[in-house]
Amino acid sequence: MLEVENLWVRYGTVEAVKGVSFSVPAGSIVSLIGANGAGKTTSLRALTGLVKPGAGELRFGSTSLVGLAPHQVVGLGIAHVPEGRRLFPKMTVLENLTMGAYRRSRADVASTLIMVYEHFPILKERGRQLAGSLSGGEQQMLAIARALMSRPKLLLLDEPSMGLSPIMTAEVGKIIRQINALDVSIILVEQNAMLALTLAQYGYVLQTGQLVMQGKAQDLLRDEGVKKAYLGL
Amino acid sequence: MTPALFVQSAIIGVSLGSIYILMALGLTLMFGMMHIINFAHGAVYMLGAFVIYYVFFQGGMPYFVAFVASMVLLGIFGYLVERSIYRPIKGGIEPTLVALLALTTFLQAAGYPVFGQLDKHVPPVFPGTRNILGVGISIERLMIIPVAAALVIGLYLFINNTRLGAAMRAIEQDKEAAALQGVNVHVVNGLAFAIGFALAAASGALMAPIFKLDPMMGEQPLLKAFIIIILGGLGSIPGAILGGLMLGLIDSIVATALGAEPAFLLSFVFIIMLLLFRPTGLFGYAS
Numbered sequence: 113m114l115e116v117e118n119l120w121v122r123y124g125t126v127e128a129v130k131g132v133s134f135s136v137p138a139g140s141i142v143s144l145i146g147a148n149g150a151g152k153t154t155s156l157r158a159l160t161g162l163v164k165p166g167a168g169e170l171r172f173g174s175t176s177l178v179g180l181a182p183h184q185v186v187g188l189g190i191a192h193v194p195e196g197r198r199l200f201p202k203m204t205v206l207e208n209l210t211m212g213a214y215r216r217s218r219a220d221v222a223s224t225l226i227m228v229y230e231h232f233p234i235l236k237e238r239g240r241q242l243a244g245s246l247s248g249g250e251q252q253m254l255a256i257a258r259a260l261m262s263r264p265k266l267l268l269l270d271e272p273s274m275g276l277s278p279i280m281t282a283e284v285g286k287i288i289r290q291i292n293a294l295d296v297s298i299i300l301v302e303q304n305a306m307l308a309l310t311l312a313q314y315g316y317v318l319q320t321g322q323l324v325m326q327g328k329a330q331d332l333l334r335d336e337g338v339k340k341a342y343l344g345l
Numbered sequence: 346m347t348p349a350l351f352v353q354s355a356i357i358g359v360s361l362g363s364i365y366i367l368m369a370l371g372l373t374l375m376f377g378m379m380h381i382i383n384f385a386h387g388a389v390y391m392l393g394a395f396v397i398y399y400v401f402f403q404g405g406m407p408y409f410v411a412f413v414a415s416m417v418l419l420g421i422f423g424y425l426v427e428r429s430i431y432r433p434i435k436g437g438i439e440p441t442l443v444a445l446l447a448l449t450t451f452l453q454a455a456g457y458p459v460f461g462q463l464d465k466h467v468p469p470v471f472p473g474t475r476n477i478l479g480v481g482i483s484i485e486r487l488m489i490i491p492v493a494a495a496l497v498i499g500l501y502l503f504i505n506n507t508r509l510g511a512a513m514r515a516i517e518q519d520k521e522a523a524a525l526q527g528v529n530v531h532v533v534n535g536l537a538f539a540i541g542f543a544l545a546a547a548s549g550a551l552m553a554p555i556f557k558l559d560p561m562m563g564e565q566p567l568l569k570a571f572i573i574i575i576l577g578g579l580g581s582i583p584g585a586i587l588g589g590l591m592l593g594l595i596d597s598i599v600a601t602a603l604g605a606e607p608a609f610l611l612s613f614v615f616i617i618m619l620l621l622f623r624p625t626g627l628f629g630y631a632s
Contacts, residue, residue, distance in 0.1 A: 162521060182524035191525075198522035200515050211515050214508070215527035262527060 113138040119168035130321040143312035150318035191264035197255040201244030212261030249280035305342035354601035362593020363493030367548040368570035369585040371541025377580030387563025388452040393546030397553035423542025427535040456560025465558040578629025
């Protein structure tokens with residue numbers, strides 16, 4: 113469904129991503145793990161047009177994503193939950209969700225909202241509250257729900273567990289599984305490698321902008337190097 | 346100051362404040378979304394007034410038609426400025442400011458050969474005065490208040506109740522997140538330019554029958570609008586409305602009581618005092 117080939121991204125004089133390739137089969141969860149500065153976030157930002165790749169090919173189905181603006185990428189069915197959630201804090205929960213469906217018709221918005229509320233009942237209760245007043249966990253739920261409002265085929269999640277308690281992290285994990293069960297493919301970027309590899313079928317390990325290892329998630333979980341470097345075991 | 350004089354200058358103050366508000370709204374909207382100060386706002390005000398001169402006075406069209414033409418033409422101009430100046434600069438704030446300053450100078454300088462060296466005058470649209478609480482107020486000045494109020498309410502409804510309005514608020518809060526929801530940020534920024542320019546044109550068009558017209562006529566209202574958005578809090582629409590009314594009242598009442606220069610001085614003293622206690626302005630917030 114998604115193919116990334118030899119992606120290079122540069123910020124000023126710093127090469128943030130140096131020739132990374134990965135692919136996401138339809139219906140799967142693929143995870144990118146690695147330390148801070150490994151190039152995970154930058155890879156996602158290149159996919160949705162927030163940064164321009166220096167080189168490389170990005171194909172979604174048969175469409176090339178290179179040179180597209182973020183709003184065009186959303187239109188193709190790719191939703192991106194950026195690092196730090198990036199909600200609209202002075203809008204209500206409902207307004208945030210409606211923004212997620214910006215390119216869709218009003219009738220679509222109503223039916224999608226019903227579906228989203230089934231998965232996130234708390235957001236229905238909090239509908240009139242300002243997004244900025246939600247707890248960290250609720251904000252993460254809202255960020256994911258907002259992305260679902262565009263009815264994506266592919267969902268990019270950047271550090272969904274950041275700053276959350278272990279209980280909330282488990283809750284987010286459950287939600288990610290539920291979304292995947294709706295036939296939405298997912299790229300999960302995480303520093304919490306344990307969470308990422310438990311959820312994903314396939315994993316890629318990035319280090320200072322380069323791909324250093326890849327494999328089935330269960331194999332990576334058993335790998336001694338991965339255990340030592342990323343799982344703290 | 347007699348009570349009658351006070352009432353008269355208060356009403357004129359509200360009328361003046363309405364003009365200030367129309368100028369300040371566009372500035373604050375554009376600042377909130379793009380973090381730029383539109384230096385060309387005064388020149389747009391001037392062009393808005395000259396559209397009235399040519400379409401209404403010279404062209405003999407009804408004032409209402411000229412007024413709408415002024416807003417539409419300069420609104421389109423605003424969109425084109427976004428397209429041809431702001432967008433190619435790709436969000437660089439300082440280069441944008443310099444480019445807008447250059448545009449201002451160009452429009453003002455071009456005004457003299459195009460419009461002529463002599464001041465222009467537009468005959469009154471609503472001649473005569475009306476008696477309010479025993480004092481006569483020019484109908485021309487009174488009419489400004491409902492027109493400005495209608496535009497402010499229209500803008501408010503647009504921003505809070507439409508999809509494009511929501512996109513504008515989203516850009517103001519997080520431009521990148523807005524783009525990730527599918528907002529075409531360029532187009533919506535262009536819309537903000539168009540709205541800001543159209544409102545500045547409206548204030549120029551409303552003032553055209555009251556003041557003389559010359560290419561530099563926008564400088565004073567531009568300065569007032571700067572003061573207002575700082576007073577109200579940069580990016581705040583309620584702040585621009587309250588700030589505009591306050592400055593209009595100070596300008597009119599103090600000028601009537603003490604003269605124009607003390608009023609000018611006093612408005613600055615007032616703002617400095619306010620900013621000492623509330624550095625972010627009336628409705629501003631620290632970012």
